Amino acid sequence: MFDRRFESADDPLFLRLKALNGERSRLAQSFEYNYGDFIPILRPFLRGYLRICEEVKETRLKLFKDFFLEERKKLASTKAMDNNGLKCAIDHILEAQQKGEINEDNVLYIVENINVAGTRASVHDRDDAVVDGVGDRGAGVNHGEIQEKLRRELDTVLGPGRQITEPDTHRLPYLQAVVKETLRLRMAIPLLVPHMNLRDAELAGYGIPAESKVLVNAWYLANDPGRWRRPEEFRPERFLEEERHVEANGNDFRYLPSGAGRRSCPGIVLALPILRVTIGRLVQNFELLPPPGQDRVDTTEKGGQFSLHILKHSTIVAKPRAF
Numbered sequence: 355m356f357d358r359r360f361e362s363a364d365d366p367l368f369l370r371l372k373a374l375n376g377e378r379s380r381l382a383q384s385f386e387y388n389y390g391d392f393i394p395i396l397r398p399f400l401r402g403y404l405r406i407c408e409e410v411k412e413t414r415l416k417l418f419k420d421f422f423l424e425e426r427k428k429l430a431s432t433k434a435m436d437n438n439g440l441k442c443a444i445d446h447i448l449e450a451q452q453k454g455e456i457n458e459d460n461v462l463y464i465v466e467n468i469n470v471a472g473t474r475a476s477v478h479d480r481d482d483a484v485v486d487g488v489g490d491r492g493a494g495v496n497h498g499e500i501q502e503k504l505r506r507e508l509d510t511v512l513g514p515g516r517q518i519t520e521p522d523t524h525r526l527p528y529l530q531a532v533v534k535e536t537l538r539l540r541m542a543i544p545l546l547v548p549h550m551n552l553r554d555a556e557l558a559g560y561g562i563p564a565e566s567k568v569l570v571n572a573w574y575l576a577n578d579p580g581r582w583r584r585p586e587e588f589r590p591e592r593f594l595e596e597e598r599h600v601e602a603n604g605n606d607f608r609y610l611p612s613g614a615g616r617r618s619c620p621g622i623v624l625a626l627p628i629l630r631v632t633i634g635r636l637v638q639n640f641e642l643l644p645p646p647g648q649d650r651v652d653t654t655e656k657g658g659q660f661s662l663h664i665l666k667h668s669t670i671v672a673k674p675r676a677f
């Protein structure tokens with residue numbers, strides 16, 4: 355987004371951002387957040403909690419402003435902002451501000467929003483998906499035959515040892531199916547993001563008063579035994595056979611890993627290729643195995659802010675392949 359990267363995991367700015375994002379995430383999952391949201395009469399008792407939320411919000415916004423927005427603006431005033439003719443996302447957002455289409459606060463909140471949505475879904479949920487997809491529950495450690503089938507596809511289409519890049523992913527239907535199946539069985543954001551209907555509505559005979567908080571159980575829609583064949587199985591083949599027309603962009607209301615409609619995930623077009631290349635590279639280059647002495651990885655889950663997470667993190671064995 356800013357055409358920048360941290361040089362190492364010890365970069366002081368990276369460490370500050372990580373700590374602040376961790377604190378934001380902790381506050382958002384706290385018991386206070388839940389009871390204040392669902393039992394409004396108890397909100398007056400939340401003053402201490404809300405004060406900390408306010409402080410964290412101010413610190414994060416200041417950091418985004420000082421270290422990202424101002425630096426980008428400075429750079430833009432001293433040299434051309436293009437990277438071989440390609441502008442990065444923030445340049446378009448700043449351009450909209452210059453044209454008066456949005457104001458400075460809007461810019462700051464877009465950066466904040468993408469930071470939460472992109473890194474949370476990417477770092478946590480996408481990491482889960484990577485682990486699920488190639489590791490413990492998916493095409494890997496607990497499903498050796500799927501891992502092997504994927505490796506065969508990669509070797510046949512690319513040739514052994516030729517590293518997968520984004521354009522290749524369009525010629526790898528099984529890899530695409532593995533990612534889809536991972537997002538179905540281990541949906542990253544199972545209840546999507548809360549929505550609100552502006553007007554009174556009726557759905558399946560139920561009245562929904564205006565301004566209700568609406569949660570969509572997307573995980574159940576994608577795992578409903580009445581609508582999917584053996585949904586409890588990790589079976590990528592379903593997306594090449596009976597569900598071959600189903601895409602992750604919301605073209606089928608049984609499968610909404612990125613939501614649907616105007617408020618659906620704008621980042622999924624970035625996330626899907628990243629997931630495919632990450633999973634592809636891992637399976638191409640390594641045989642993924644359970645820790646020594648174990649024949650499976652324990653996949654028990656625990657609750658998280660929006661989704662379930664793996665309870666016990668395991669170190670899996672990545673055995674390099676000889677080409």
Ligand code: HEM
Nearest residue numbers: 471472475542543546547611612613614617618619621625
């Ligand atoms: C595997 C990765 C990802 C998954 C599964 C995912 C999933 C979702 C879901 C389910 C929603 C809510 C949609 C709804 O309620 O209808 C959402 C919203 C959003 N996502 Fe993602 N996301 C991913 C990655 C990303 C990335 C990489 C970015 C940004 C670079 C991003 C940016 C956003 C934003 C800004 C929203 C809010 C959209 C709005 O409210 O209008 N996401 N995402």
